[in-house]
Amino acid sequence: MSFQSLHFFLFLAVVFGLNRLLLRHADARKNMLLAASYYFYMCWDWRYAALLLFMSGVNFVAGRAIEASSSATVRKRWLAAALLASLGVLAYFKYVNFFIESAGQLLNTVGFEANLPLLQVLLPIGISFFTFQSLSYTLDIYRGKEKATDSFRDFALFVAFFPTVLSGPITRARQFMPQLEHLPKDDEKRMEEGLVLILRGFIKKMAFADVLAVQLVNPAFAAPSEYSPLFLLVAVYAFSFQLYMDLSGYTDIARGVAKLLGFDLMENFDRPYQATSVSNFWQRWHISMSSFFRDYLYFGIGGSKHGNVYINLYITFVAIGIWHGAGWNFVLYGVIHGSFVCFERWRRGCREARGLSPEPTSAGARLLAIFLAFQVVALSRILFRAPDLDSAAAYVSAMLQPVSNNAPFTLMGLGVLLLAVLLHYLPKGWFTRAAVAYCRAPVVLQGGAIVGLALSLAALSPGGASFIYFQF
Template identity: 75%
Template structure:
């Protein structure tokens, strides 16, 4: 059930109307949302609804037992149980073929022919997201940052909540469970904000991400040898903005739908291409995912206080790379980003050792305009070029793309289209314009009469249909 489909719009309309009817009946409301969430997930593949239920049951049980355990050993046993089941299931579905293929290659390199059957397992959609969301609950209870809920229904709804189950944002239990136990007061402002977020998300997805994919990204990555280095470079930049528009568009829709239903979800992006370092980028990009790895993996293995901080950073970023996919291209993607973050940390340490003031993080407000612009452009180049590994299906394809970019400039075609270039230019401009302009526009829309608002929605829908290149799924569904 794609967000862009008529099926979803009808589904959302029914759920929204019934949810409004049940605002004063919390139990009926939660039952409705739980049934709706499982129906939504089963529309993608009904066979894996049991897997979603299993993850919920395992972590609900482990959370209760951890809280009830009187000794540290018992708490650790139940945590190990939850980790083993959750990560074991994730590894089985997501990485089994990668390890089997690696074993075959290793044995073959030793001169032995092995016939190991590659498992034909269909990757359950959203498995990385609902696995991490359910595990965050168990880990928070183990660390004393949250208390176990007594309602399995509430926890099952937290894990399966249909706006977030496929691609996040990865919501912590302490963010959503209290809203289930004590509903937020009904608010017209929240409904209006939700509608604006949904509309913004559809614009990002259909008017930007899908258009960039159709006109620039897909042709370039399908046959890079056929195109000029300039076209291939522009396609890399286009993919960088396609990925942002695609995932942030999904996040906007998810947060907007949640607001329409009376829930607040965390933001997931903070203008990531404003980053002036790779470290800064990861504080702005997909923050619910990067925050999970920071809090539960990086700090869990020692962070900057225990062990070698650089080893801990490398482990974390390689894990982030592997979370995105089972392939050496994703391992290398993590190594590149980990190396940049380690280099930036080493440089900060050298400045401190020499008695120099620490460089401010984030937007680097004290830097002059030119050095700040140089830092922003350098960071963007690193992010964009590393995305070749992200977009290519494997390491060999990524190497072929880079090789095509390095061929003589005159070789290959450059089939730029006015629509593709204009879309990329507008995407860049929108990303770097001051956010207050969008806030003013949203407030102006909300202050407009209902007739004007309805006309604007109708006009926007017609425009999106005109620009639509189909109902391409969101990129992060594959993760």
């Protein structure tokens, strides 16, 4: 059930209506939302609802056992069981064939003829997101930062909540569970804010991400040898904005739908292409995912206080790369970002030792830093977009060894890309004021704006492509 489908709008209308009717009946309201969330997930593949339930059950039981025990050994065993079960399931569905292929290649390299059979495994949609979301609960209880809930129903709703179950944001229990314990009251302002977020999300997805994909990105990556280096470079930049508009658009819709139902979710993006370094980029990009790796992996293996900080950074960023996909291109993607983050950390230390500011201070230095950081982010995403290392190498080769002067730019493709860049770098306050103005407008004007926008998006959008992060 895609967010862009008529099925979803009918589903949301029913859920919204029932949620309003049950505002004074907390248990019935949560039961309805849980049933709706499982129905939403089962519309993608009903067989994997059991997997969602299993992940919820394992972490619910482990969380209660960890809190109930005063023995450090017992607590560690329950945590290990939750990690093994959750990450084991994730590894099986997402990485088993990658491991088999890599083992076969290694055996062939050392002289053995290996033709290892691959498993016929279908990746459950959203598995990376709901696995991390449920695990964060158990890890927080183990660290003493969260109390175990007595209600399996509430925890199952936290894990399966339909706006977030497919592509996040990865919500922490301490952000969401208190809202279930004390369900928010009816709030007209929150619903208006939710509607604005939904509208913004659909604009990002349909008017920007889908158009950039069709006009620039997909042709370039389908046959890079047929196009000029200029076209290929612009397509790389276009992909960076396609990816941002696609994922942040999904997040806006998810947050907007949650607000319509009375819940608040965290912001997931903070103008990432305004980052002055690769380190700063990861503080602004997909914040719920990057903060998960920071809090539970980087700090867990020692951070900057225990062990070698650079090794810890490399481990973290390779894990971030692999989380995005099972392939050596994603491993290299993580290595590149880890290398730049390590270099930036070393450079900041050198500057601080000399009594210099670790960050650029002048406007010119800041603009140069933003430009350079974006180049690293955008060019490394060739590895992200290409299906494998060989395809990525072929794309880079076509950029460096021009074999064609073909540059089929379209007015729509370039116009949408330039508008995306302009909107990204405009002051954030402009959009806040526009949202406030919409919320203050008469209902008739608000409705007219929605209808006009829907018609415009239907005319501009090249089709209902899936959100990119569904594959992760």
